[in-house]
Amino acid sequence: MQPPPPMTMIPDPADARNATFVFLQEDHTLGNALRYMLIKHPKTHFCGYSIPHPSEAKMHFRLQSSDPELSAKDLLHEGVDSLKEMLHHIDSEFTKELARFQAAQPTQTGPASQSQSAPIDKE
Amino acid sequence: MTFSLEGTDASIANALRRVMIAETPTVAIHFVRIENNTSPLNDEMLSHRLGLIPIVYRGDVRQLNSNRDCDCQGNCARCSVEFELHVRNDGEDTIEVTSHDLRALSDMAVPLDDETLPRGILICKLGKFQEIRLTAIATKGVGKEHAKWSPVSTAVFQYEPSIRLNYRLLDELSPQDRQNFVGSCPARVFEIQDGRVVIPDVYRCTYTEECMRWAEQVGKPDLVTVKQLEPPRFRFSVETTGSLKPAEIVQSCLITIQEKIRKIEDLLVTKQEEQQLPQ
Numbered sequence: 001m002q003p004p005p006p007m008t009m010i011p012d013p014a015d016a017r018n019a020t021f022v023f024l025q026e027d028h029t030l031g032n033a034l035r036y037m038l039i040k041h042p043k044t045h046f047c048g049y050s051i052p053h054p055s056e057a058k059m060h061f062r063l064q065s066s067d068p069e070l071s072a073k074d075l076l077h078e079g080v081d082s083l084k085e086m087l088h089h090i091d092s093e094f095t096k097e098l099a100r101f102q103a104a105q106p107t108q109t110g111p112a113s114q115s116q117s118a119p120i121d122k123e
Numbered sequence: 124m125t126f127s128l129e130g131t132d133a134s135i136a137n138a139l140r141r142v143m144i145a146e147t148p149t150v151a152i153h154f155v156r157i158e159n160n161t162s163p164l165n166d167e168m169l170s171h172r173l174g175l176i177p178i179v180y181r182g183d184v185r186q187l188n189s190n191r192d193c194d195c196q197g198n199c200a201r202c203s204v205e206f207e208l209h210v211r212n213d214g215e216d217t218i219e220v221t222s223h224d225l226r227a228l229s230d231m232a233v234p235l236d237d238e239t240l241p242r243g244i245l246i247c248k249l250g251k252f253q254e255i256r257l258t259a260i261a262t263k264g265v266g267k268e269h270a271k272w273s274p275v276s277t278a279v280f281q282y283e284p285s286i287r288l289n290y291r292l293l294d295e296l297s298p299q300d301r302q303n304f305v306g307s308c309p310a311r312v313f314e315i316q317d318g319r320v321v322i323p324d325v326y327r328c329t330y331t332e333e334c335m336r337w338a339e340q341v342g343k344p345d346l347v348t349v350k351q352l353e354p355p356r357f358r359f360s361v362e363t364t365g366s367l368k369p370a371e372i373v374q375s376c377l378i379t380i381q382e383k384i385r386k387i388e389d390l391l392v393t394k395q396e397e398q399q400l401p402q
């Protein structure tokens with residue numbers, strides 16, 4: 001048996017600008033982060049998510065675009081892209097800062113005792 | 124480890140925190156085959172305790188197969204690490220069975236060995252002639268299935284407070300009142316150094332607003348304001364169980380979220396192609 005796709009779309013038959021996306025095995029982790037990215041998008045008319053039932057690993061993501069030229073699916077794609085960019089940025093900044101911090105540490109004997117609980121303060 | 128995150132929103136910070144706790148893979152003992160157990164603990168309790176021992180995997184945990192999806196029958200080196208425990212007390216005195224007695228059958232993983240825990244993690248005590256003999260299989264998993272796989276004991280973030288003191292009004296207070304003002308804060312955010320009120324660490328603030336209430340009571344509501352910094356800055360505090368290093372957890376958590384996003388993106392791309400085909 002093939003596993004169900006991790007996301008399905010429930011389109012609005014009358015208007016491609018509106019759609020609800022059903023994510024399987026996702027929760028507030030992705031839902032809220034994606035909601036935040038899309039709410040900042042200038043062409044988002046409405047964006048929200050819900051977890052219809054706590055015992056079902058499902059997350060409903062509602063999206064409505066304000067631009068007739070931009071379908072909900074394309075808008076979601078843009079939101080996903082911007083979230084990807086943001087995480088990529090956090091990742092590279094973290095890696096940079098970690099390297100800077102480790103370089104500033106006084107040399108320790110043995111790599112095992114290396115910065116288990118050392119503070120990194122980025123500022 | 125502590126680090127700060129800024130230029131974003133609580134939803135992103137919360138995603139990081141949630142993934143660190145619940146979706147960062149580690150290795151933990153999942154199957155136990157008990158051959159002999161005459162210890163005071165029953166088999167289930169013993170197995171549970173074994174599961175909670177942090178296991179340090181010497182390799183990239185993410186590269187390990189999930190035991191459930193591995194194409195082997197039972198378990199193999201690509202999806203698991205085997206351990207052995209055999210202790211028997213032939214002496215008169217009670218002995219301790221600890222994580223040091225857990226012997227890995229491959230060199231890919233070891234039970235947590237930390238200089239702060241020279242005696243290891245206590246599993247059980249054995250009286251005269253009591254014995255434990257078992258093999259245990261550690262597999263990859265994530266914290267949302269069972270907390271034993273969670274690599275963090277603490278993963279929290281805090282909004283950076285913005286505390287503004289009006290020094291002109293503070294100078295008008297008597298030294299006793301200044302002392303009272305400092306004493307009004309239950310989190311001890313303020314201290315007096317050379318007669319001046321200072322804030323050694325803003326993160327001590329727990330937003331009780333007791334200082335503002337005190338200022339209002341003495342008729343000087345502008346003495347102090349406590350707000351969340353705008354735009355927000357978050358200070359993360361990550362403390363591990365020992366199975367991964369804190370920086371590894373943050374990096375692994377970022378990979379997990381990026382993989383989630385890639386999965387959706389792939390789906391969006393293929394969906395578009397499918398729809399274009401019939402035209």
Ligand SMILES: [Zn+2]
Nearest residue numbers: 193195199202
């Ligand atoms: Zn296998």
